[in-house]
Amino acid sequence: MQQYSGFGLLKHSLTYHENWQRVWNNPIPKKHYDVVIIGGGGHGLATAYYLAKEHGITNIAVVEKGYLGGGNTARNTTIVRSNYLWDEASHLYEHSLKLWEGLAQDLNYNLMFSQRGVLNLGHTLQDMRDIERRVNANRLNGIDGEVLSTAQIQEMVPILDCSKNARYPVLGASWQARAGTARHDAVAWGFARAAAALGVDLLQQTEVTGIRRKDDAVVGVETNRGFISAGKVACVAAGNSTVIAKMVGMELPLESHPLQAMVSEPLKPILNTVVMSNHVHGYISQSDKGDLVIGAGIDGYLGYGQRGSFNVVEHTIAAIIEMFPIFSRVRLNRAWGGIVDTCPDACPIISKTHIKGLYFNCGWGTGGFKATPGAGHVFAHTIAHDDPHPLAKPFSIDRFTSGELIDEHGAAGVAH
Amino acid sequence: MLLIKCPYCEEQREEEEFSPAGQAHIVRPLNPEELSDEQWARYLFFRKNPRGLHHELWLHAHGCRKYFNMTRNTVTYQIMETYKMGQQPSVTASQEVK
Numbered sequence: 442m443q444q445y446s447g448f449g450l451l452k453h454s455l456t457y458h459e460n461w462q463r464v465w466n467n468p469i470p471k472k473h474y475d476v477v478i479i480g481g482g483g484h485g486l487a488t489a490y491y492l493a494k495e496h497g498i499t500n501i502a503v504v505e506k507g508y509l510g511g512g513n514t515a516r517n518t519t520i521v522r523s524n525y526l527w528d529e530a531s532h533l534y535e536h537s538l539k540l541w542e543g544l545a546q547d548l549n550y551n552l553m554f555s556q557r558g559v560l561n562l563g564h565t566l567q568d569m570r571d572i573e574r575r576v577n578a579n580r581l582n583g584i585d586g587e588v589l590s591t592a593q594i595q596e597m598v599p600i601l602d603c604s605k606n607a608r609y610p611v612l613g614a615s616w617q618a619r620a621g622t623a624r625h626d627a628v629a630w631g632f633a634r635a636a637a638a639l640g641v642d643l644l645q646q647t648e649v650t651g652i653r654r655k656d657d658a659v660v661g662v663e664t665n666r667g668f669i670s671a672g673k674v675a676c677v678a679a680g681n682s683t684v685i686a687k688m689v690g691m692e693l694p695l696e697s698h699p700l701q702a703m704v705s706e707p708l709k710p711i712l713n714t715v716v717m718s719n720h721v722h723g724y725i726s727q728s729d730k731g732d733l734v735i736g737a738g739i740d741g742y743l744g745y746g747q748r749g750s751f752n753v754v755e756h757t758i759a760a761i762i763e764m765f766p767i768f769s770r771v772r773l774n775r776a777w778g779g780i781v782d783t784c785p786d787a788c789p790i791i792s793k794t795h796i797k798g799l800y801f802n803c804g805w806g807t808g809g810f811k812a813t814p815g816a817g818h819v820f821a822h823t824i825a826h827d828d829p830h831p832l833a834k835p836f837s838i839d840r841f842t843s844g845e846l847i848d849e850h851g852a853a854g855v856a857h
Numbered sequence: 858m859l860l861i862k863c864p865y866c867e868e869q870r871e872e873e874e875f876s877p878a879g880q881a882h883i884v885r886p887l888n889p890e891e892l893s894d895e896q897w898a899r900y901l902f903f904r905k906n907p908r909g910l911h912h913e914l915w916l917h918a919h920g921c922r923k924y925f926n927m928t929r930n931t932v933t934y935q936i937m938e939t940y941k942m943g944q945q946p947s948v949t950a951s952q953e954v955k
């Protein structure tokens with residue numbers, strides 16, 4: 442793999458950037474892989490990378506029906522944070538945030554990771570009580586967090602309407618300074634490049650149509666490019682996880698919903714942090730390109746269509762304009778939807794199954810992007826050892842039967 | 858935005874008047890205390906989530922405030938039919954028209 446560096450950039454500029462090496466190759470599927478990963482998004486590619494890097498398994502294929510990072514990885518609002526309420530969830534997301542902090546160096550790829558901080562606004566007394574509880578829980582778990590007053594927020598974000606006359610007055614906020622944003626596509630590309638360099642086969646345009654079993658173990662996957670034999674199969678298919686599970690007659694406690702987001706036309710720098718509000722239901726940041734990146738709420742109905750209803754977009758915009766009256770004349774450039782697989786307790790499933798050699802990483806719902814490196818890391822451990830990583834253990838599929846749910850609706854349900 | 862015909866009001870109205878309420882025709886077990894944990898979990902948490910035809914429950918929240926059923930394609934979002942509570946769907950996956 443060609444190392445990227447400032448010097449390399451200078452060198453290639455002399456040849457008009459026409460001689461850059463291909464970032465990954467486009468291999469022909471082999472007959473057998475030790476691990477086949479279904480789904481070439483951020484999580485799938487991260488899983489492949491950590492399997493190859495930390496567990497020495499390099500005979501891996503990542504099977505993707507479209508193109509790499511073309512699903513929810515390309516459709517989220519790029520926010521990274523770890524201020525979840527419950528111990529299990531906050532440990533997992535903090536593990537991920539710690540990996541984020543060194544990831545660009547690790548992958549030798551510019552992820553444009555920017556720890557610009559995340560504000561979660563409170564608009565009611567109950568909001569503020571919840572925020573204080575969550576910040577205290579975070580601090581006990583060693584995660585940075587602060588409760589800010591309205592004056593402090595106003596100083597930080599002058600364009601936010603903090604007046605007393607606002608329809609939903611801002612009473613305070615939680616602040617996580619280490620949180621921020623990352624370039625979503627670069628995360629998929631960075632993991633893909635690093636995984637390919639370690640010998641992982643990235644099979645794009647390869648759709649899994651069935652999973653072959655022998656007795657109670659998986660032996661491979663049927664694809665539109667023929668049968669691929671596999672020692673282990675790991676499913677990281679987000680919104681389509683239940684479709685894959687159905688191929689082996691398994692049911693998952695997931696529902697797939699459309700989740701929408703949108704960007705405005707590019708503006709000069711005006712918002713240097715991430716502002717989220719659960720109460721009025723909007724969240725916004727400004728990308729390095731200058732567009733305002735705005736996340737909408739989830740559509741209530743089931744949907745695999747990668748699009749949602751317009752009224753959801755309208756509600757989101759109303760909330761954003763309520764918070765930032767200055768944006769009322771900004772024009773939107775694009776809006777889109779992704780399919781998110783939501784769990785009843787708003788926490789993911791990272792689990793072995795009753796079928797030997799079949800693993801699932803799914804149910805991330807609205808907040809999977811921030812967990813990309815962490816989820817890949819613990820899922821790779823789970824696959825390699827056929828035993829859940831200590832951080833992944835509470836997220837077993839068995840929790841729906843045992844009742845040990847991790848109710849993160851407060852920290853995850855709306856804000857992503 | 859979906860245009861939905863409420864089978865009680867018999868009018869085609871915009872989606873904003875309605876709220877989705879999940880999978881239809883879920884039968885509450887009559888003998889919950891006799892169920893195993895697996896069966897109870899299945900009743901509480903496991904839903905069909907099909908890619909294709911889905912029978913689901915909707916509430917005409919800003920209208921007649923009645924629940925009704927709908928058969929809808931979850932990929933194209935096409936609404937095949939709406940029908941009253943207690944009735945059975947006339948469009949089912951086996952007779953799906955592509």
